[in-house]
Amino acid sequence: MADEDALSREYEQVTQMLDALDTAIAERDTAKARATATARAVGRQLERLGYLARIVGIPFDRELARRLYWDYPDLLVSEIAHPMGAHVSSVAREMGNGAVERPCGGACGRIITWQVSSRTDARKQARLCPECSAELEARRAQRFAEWQVERVRGSEDDRQMLREALERGGEPRRYAEFPGVPGTWAVDENGVPLVLID
Ligand SMILES: [Zn+2]
Structure with a gap:
């Protein structure tokens, strides 16, 4: 019985903490919506740049293309394909594998790098460095x-x-x-x- 009472108190505690988590998630959703809107603005700018690059006849900066592709998963592949003058389906092939650099999900502040073979992998949650993980x-x-x-x-x-x-x-x-x-x-x-x- 005493254990059951203690258990229901633990349940109560979880419910209270979920309220705090709800608030944090709402804040994150707002920030995410802002990031998405900014990404679309970058996409529109890339489109303008793409038209001009075509008129001038200078190919789109490959280094920048790689950076956009691997470091900014919020940008659509079509937004990167446009200034490259490439088809959406050929962008992944041209970009090859990438290295993703992100701050460690722990508190150490170290930047960790890992190899990814797809943008989906690059979009995954922050990882922990081996030290923080241990x-x-x-x-x-x-x-x-x-x-x-x-x-x-x-x-x-x-x-x-x-x-x-x-x-x-x-x-x-x-x-x-x-x-x-x-x-x-x-x-x-x-x-x-x-x-x-x-
Ligand atoms: Zn760490």
Whole structure:
């Protein structure tokens, strides 16, 4: 029972944290919409540049084309194909494989590079550098160990306090539905604290 109560408190905690996540997602969606609008503006500018490059007779800058293709997944392939004077279906072949450089998804701020063979791969979520990845795993293991220790210690303390209270002839306070309030315990129908029942 005590464990079930603790579990429902964990559920409550998740629900509250989801509210915060909703806010963060809404902010990200707004920023994403702004990035998309800016990408379309770049696309229109590339179109103008493409027309002029054709009139002047100078091929579109290949280095820039590669950068647009691999570093800016928000740009449409058609927007890159136009100034190149290439067909959309041939752009991928011309670009070959790419190296994607992004800040590590952890907190180290290192720029990490990985090889990608498609723009879909390049668009994937930020990656962690090997150090941050190892650190995250270690932190998870540490937090789990701490949580387990805390949980065992918490219930041991409860048992000890209740035993002492009963030995002194006192009556343990009855259970109250105040998550996290010390000194309240779930009791059975006889008023015996559940934590003392093996
Ligand atoms: Zn890192």
